[in-house]
Amino acid sequence: MTVTADLHVHTTASDGMLSPRNVVARASETGLSAVAVTDHDSAGGIAEALEAGAAYQVNVIPGIELSTECEDHEIHILGFYIDHTDTHLLSLLNDLQTSRFTRAEKMVEKLASLGYRIEMNAVLRHAGDAAPGRPHIGRALVEKGYLPSVTDAFESLIGFRMPAYVERFKLTPQQAIQAIHQAGGIAAWAHPGLVGDDSFLELFLSCGLDGLEAYHPDHSAAKSEYYRQLAKNKGLVICGGSDFHGGERARELGHCGLNKEEFTEFLTVSHSR
Secondary structure (H helix, E strand, C coil): CCCCEEEEECCCCCCCCCCHHHHHHHHHHHCCCEEEECCECCCCCHHHHHHHHHHHCCEEEEEEEEEEEECCEEEEEEEECCCCCCHHHHHHHHHHHHHHHHHHHHHHHHHHHCCCCCCHHHHHHHHCCCCCCHHHHHHHHHHCCCCCCHHHHHHHHHCCCCCCCCCCCCECHHHHHHHHHHCCCEEEECCHHHCCCCCHHHHHHHCCCCEEEEECCCCCHHHHHHHHHHHHHCCCEEEECCCECCCCHHHCCCCCCECHHHHHHHHHHHHHC
C-alpha cells in the first residue's frame, strides 16, 4: 500500500527528535501529501508545522495525542483538526505539562533508588523546549550506558507499571474526547491493539468517539484489517500513522498511514462532523 497521509507524527514539541518544520520537510521529501502533527499533550508545534506546510506544500492537520487512563489501562486519544488556540484546551494542556515535570523528578528519584543514577538536567536537555516525558528519561538512561535502547528502558524500567514507573495526572478518555470536540476537532482511539481490550469501544462510542486508528507499526496486517473493518461497522472514520518520533527505523515517517482513497474518505468524513 502506498501511504499518502501519515496521521500520527511527533515533533520536538513533545518527545519527537525533529522540529515541526523538519518533520514537514521530511514528509515532503518522502512524498507524503499530508501529515497530522499529534504531539503528546501539547499543541506547541502546530503553528510552526502549519507554516512549514504552506512552504513545502504538505497538508498539515493540526492534531494532538492525549494520554488518558481507564480501568487501569493506558488509553491514548488522537485529536484531528483541533483549534490549537482554544483557551480551554490550552489551560488543560498546561495542567498536563506541569504534571509531566513533577512526574519526571519523581521518576529520576525512583531510578536512583534502583541504582540507575541520571541527572534531571540530562532529562531536561533531551526534552529541549518540551515538557519532560518518559522517552527523554529513557534517552538519558541510554546516554549513561545503563541500557542499549529507549525501547529496553520502557520494557524493563519506565513502561506502564514497570519498577520506575510513576503515575501522573491523566484525563479519562471521556474528558479527552470532550476536550477535543470543544476545540473543534474529531477524536480517535490510538493504537487500540496495544490496549488488548476492545470492550472499551462501546464506552468511547457513547462519549462521541469519531475514529479508530487501524494502521500502526504495532498492529500486524491482520490486526490492521480487523480494526479497519471494525471502524466501518461502527461508522467510525479510519485513521493511521507511523507514530513517528525520529531515529527509530521501524517507525519511519510514512511507514504506516492512509492511501489516497482512504485519505479522501478521511477528509470527507472529518469535514462532515
